[in-house]
Amino acid sequence: MATEDSPQRGYRAACPNCGAPVEFRSAASAFAVCGFCRSTLVRDGEALRRIGQSAELFDDHSPLQLGAAGRYQGAPFVLVGRLQYRYAEGTWNEWRALFDSGPDGQKSGWLSEDNGRYVFAFDAPLPGAAPASESLRPGQPVSVAGQAWTVASVVVARLVAAQGELPARPNLERGFVVADLRNTRDEVGTLDYAEPAAPTWSVGRPVAIGELAMTGLAESSEKTLGARGAECPSCGAALEVKLATTQSIVCHQCRHVVDVSQGLGGDLQHYAQAKGSEPRIPLGSVGTFAFAFRPGEKKALPWQVVGYAERCEVDTGEDDQAFWREYLLYHRTEGFAFLVDAEDGWSWTAPITGVPERAGEGVRHQGVVYRKLYDYTGMVTYVLGEFYWKLERDARTYNTDYVGTGAFGARRLNRERTGGGDAQEITWSAGETLSADAVVQAFKLAPAQGAALARDALPASGNAASLLAKVFFWGFVVVLLLMMFRCDGGERSECDSLRSTYGEASVEYQNCLRSARSGGGRVGGGSFGGWSSGGGHK
Known part of the structure; x- marks a missing residue:
């Protein structure tokens, strides 16, 4: 184990599978995914133990990346983990943001994608019983944690890949229900039914990357965007997917609409x-x-x-x-x-x-x-x-x-x-x-x-x-x-x-x-x- 000077006590050890260094910035992080071999690791005393393997991340060319730092409401944070989810309409990312120690000790939040923009959310207590997932319908008013909300969506999602250090073991085995709720205070609340008997609750507010004073973002230009490519399944023309969140792209040659929401490998669904x-x-x-x-x-x-x-x-x-x-x-x-x-x-x-x-x-x-x-x-x-x-x-x-x-x-x-x-x-x-x-x-x-x-x-x-x-x-x-x-x-x-x-x-x-x-x-x-x-x- 090795430590380094920082506002928080760091922990670093070798991956038991490939030997690459794996770092933990937070004492609350019990799990991590090796950045080299994608092994899922758990801290076991002074050593790391391999408990599985994460799938490869969908390469979305996001400006966010591990190690990027910023400030939110005056408090500094650094991105230390990432979860990538998939549902019927595509994929989304949640980035774990670790804040420096304060009067209340260490805390972490989640910088998440929301309709092409971003939300900063924090886990919150859930007093009383949460509504059953099968009872929720879009447009329905509902009371959660003593406040009035409106259901925006209810989807079945699955965690497909993870990266960096995490507060809990990533569940890559099965899907689960996620419900988004919104209110008149410009907030979004999320009920996560990964554990149906004990759903988790988080509340977030909208934020723009530009207002977070972030450093260490992935290199890119607003006018010249990096691209990842594939062939059009209809005519074979080269497709260049340039945006981090692209789920559909239109072939410049044959004008077929190509679904890339499930990644660029394999057969791509398309229509004329x-x-x-x-x-x-x-x-x-x-x-x-x-x-x-x-x-x-x-x-x-x-x-x-x-x-x-x-x-x-x-x-x-x-x-x-x-x-x-x-x-x-x-x-x-x-x-x-x-x-x-x-x-x-x-x-x-x-x-x-x-x-x-x-x-x-x-x-x-x-x-x-x-x-x-x-x-x-x-x-x-x-x-x-x-x-x-x-x-x-x-x-x-x-x-x-x-x-x-x-x-x-x-x-x-x-x-x-x-x-x-x-x-x-x-x-x-x-x-x-x-x-x-x-x-x-x-x-x-x-x-x-x-x-x-x-x-x-x-x-x-x-x-x-x-x-x-x-x-x-x-x-x-x-x-x-x-x-x-x-x-x-x-x-x-x-x-x-x-x-x-x-x-x-x-x-x-x-x-x-x-x-x-x-x-x-x-x-x-x-x-x-x-x-x-x-x-x-x-």
Whole structure:
């Protein structure tokens, strides 16, 4: 055993399997995974004993790594362990953060992924009995530890790999239920049923890597991202997966959507998609925006376009489907945000950690009252790039849009439910409207490019005559678009005759589809929030 100077007493010994050094920074860490041979080790007196082997970590090129240090709420910490989980929709990571000794002694927390961003969570006591896992349903109100929560998701997960030092033996043998709960205080609570008779409880709050003053992060550039590769299972073209959290990627050559949520080895699930309209802001473009993720905080940062989606409204029962586009933006330390392009204007949005509270027919969030606008069902029709959730053909989302009242008419909220049956998730997103000029300036687009983006969101209040004129104008646009578009399971009804005559792969039919999509944009209800932002940190 060897020790070294540090605020905490360290422990180091040789791995009994390969002889590599294994270090423990905390006296509370009884287990570790050797970084060389992946042996799972337990401290047995003054020696280490091998009790199993961890699987190889899914190489996700995360900026986080063991040894990275930072500060949270004024207290220094270092990342000493990592757990990697898998569930039906993909994978997520939890990093064990060890804090320096304080008046309460050593403590550790968990820096976890949450809908493309991060949460800092700490284990908490669970007074009284926890609700049975089989009784929990997304959207259901529930009381845990004497506080009111709303169930966001209930999934069956499995620990697939571990790294570094851990407070408990990693259970790599079987799956278990994990439930995410959220509240109006912008917190996320997690019930972990790895031991069904004694579930554990943790509570976390949202955090950005940029505000943790971290050092020792993995080397990467915001504009030039490192990549891991595979071959497209459809055409054999090289796929370069660049983002740490990518679950789906679109082949640049054949446009097949490839599922990489289970890793890049073996057979990759994929599906073909019909040709859609190309993005007006090219993938890879970098724009500078000052998004206010937290009240009073606006910082201009470079955001890169990494994904693009075209969506339509379905199940309306009438010929009034709407279309819109969304750009997935990425910043290395802030995470993800969405830029929404609809016929009634531009807006940005990002998932929030908590849930709003009810306020009559509307909701209240961060002191702002929002009124309800629309309920609608959306469906993906075309995608490009990379996404941090698993894309499925014809997957539908069930949405409700809200708009801020009074002086906060530019604010937007969206509630989105994804999945069905027991595999549902509810995600809330928040954002604001943007002018088309702001988008043009952010990406430094040429005048010809900027002209195609010129549409601004209607204000929530204003001059009556002006609003009436806009109502008549947009009413005309709606009628015109309804003559052009119809979203029916991804096909345009006016192209059916060409498909019947010439076939689905014919130039005539494909040209008709491209023509039908060429001017698409959402009108009427929908999607101020991000879409299919499913996949919580659990």
